[in-house]
Amino acid sequence: MVFYFHRFSFSSPSREVGRTVDNTSNKLQRFSFKELRVVTRDFDVKNRLGEGSFGQVYRGCLADGSLITVKQLRELSADSEKQYQTEAEVAAIVRHPNILSLIGYCNMRKERLLVYTFMVNCSLDFLLSRKAVRPLDWPIQMRIASGIARGLALIHDQCHPSITHRDFSCSNALLTAEFEPILGDFGFARIMRERDIVVGCGPVFAAEVGKYPPCCPRKVDVHLCGNLLLDLFSGRPYLDLDRRRNGWVSTCMNENALGRVVDPHLQGNYPAEEAERLVRLALSCAEDNPSVRPEMSQVVRMLELQSHREDPGIRSSRSR
Numbered sequence: 001m002v003f004y005f006h007r008f009s010f011s012s013p014s015r016e017v018g019r020t021v022d023n024t025s026n027k028l029q030r031f032s033f034k035e036l037r038v039v040t041r042d043f044d045v046k047n048r049l050g051e052g053s054f055g056q057v058y059r060g061c062l063a064d065g066s067l068i069t070v071k072q073l074r075e076l077s078a079d080s081e082k083q084y085q086t087e088a089e090v091a092a093i094v095r096h097p098n099i100l101s102l103i104g105y106c107n108m109r110k111e112r113l114l115v116y117t118f119m120v121n122c123s124l125d126f127l128l129s130r131k132a133v134r135p136l137d138w139p140i141q142m143r144i145a146s147g148i149a150r151g152l153a154l155i156h157d158q159c160h161p162s163i164t165h166r167d168f169s170c171s172n173a174l175l176t177a178e179f180e181p182i183l184g185d186f187g188f189a190r191i192m193r194e195r196d197i198v199v200g201c202g203p204v205f206a207a208e209v210g211k212y213p214p215c216c217p218r219k220v221d222v223h224l225c226g227n228l229l230l231d232l233f234s235g236r237p238y239l240d241l242d243r244r245r246n247g248w249v250s251t252c253m254n255e256n257a258l259g260r261v262v263d264p265h266l267q268g269n270y271p272a273e274e275a276e277r278l279v280r281l282a283l284s285c286a287e288d289n290p291s292v293r294p295e296m297s298q299v300v301r302m303l304e305l306q307s308h309r310e311d312p313g314i315r316s317s318r319s320r
Contacts (some may be wrong), residue, residue, distance in 0.1 A: 029104030033111045054187055067118035076110045083187035084112045090186040098151030100184035120177040125170035135265035140179045146303045147181035153296035156218045164190050164217040168224040170231050219290040226285025233279055235263030246286050274306050
């Protein structure tokens with residue numbers, strides 16, 4: 001597999017990505033605001049896919065029939081401008097199957113919009129909240145877990161300097177028609193050197209401040225990935241059990257009660273030994289102490305080892 005990177009020079013060793021979008025890549029298409037109004041049918045509410053910290057997200061259709069996603073900045077401010085530029089620049093730095101592909105942008109007066117490839121299956125959050133319609137079977141869960149890990153490992157280890165996402169969750173784990181995961185929403189991303197630290201990045205990490213030594217910012221992404229994997233394997237959004245969820249999962253595993261943890265919609269159709277190892281891997285990623293969390297490259301290797309070790313259809317939890 002070949003990765004394509006665009007190199008940028010930075011005057012300081014650690015800083016928010018924030019150049020003007022016009023300088024990110026000459027391959028990006030510049031749209032006028034009028035063009036994006038047309039393709040979204042004047043930002044019709046029927047085409048609205050959702051809303052995030054960036055603003056409203058719409059589905060659009062280009063003249064050639066291809067579907068796109070249009071993200072419209074809610075309001076222009078110094079912070080939102082930085083978020084807009086960051087998301088555009090990070091998308092232009094790296095090209096990879098598990099990183100959301102930026103098609104173009106609109107940067108006119110007070111309007112800031114980003115245009116991406118359309119994701120047929122929306123996000124992992126969308127599917128988990130509607131799992132009764134089509135549960136994610138075990139092979140699909142493994143595909144999602146492996147792709148997410150590969151994407152995070154890529155931006156951590158194969159971009160120089162490395163990139164940390166810092167805001168990763170089920171809502172920005174997007175899914176193609178084949179359920180291949182795509183990492184999106186890089187508005188809070190940061191280009192960092194390995195020695196740089198981040199503490200207190202949101203409520204999830206407040207416990208780290210003053211309790212553990214400052215961690216490499218990549219370990220913040222590992223923690224977020226661990227929470228996402230637990231969401232995926234359990235079929236339960238993180239907020240369902242509030243912050244007690246991880247402790248509850250750990251207790252279940254210590255009591256050999258894997259069946260209480262794994263998504264009940266699978267109805268026992270999963271390889272129990274493999275599921276146990278992966279749930280424990282997710283717990284290690286979500287550890288409160290950042291120093292004991294694995295690197296994303298290690299997570300990738302462990303997931304790949306699991307996928308080659310046993311055919312998910314051979315042994316299910318019912319055979320135990």
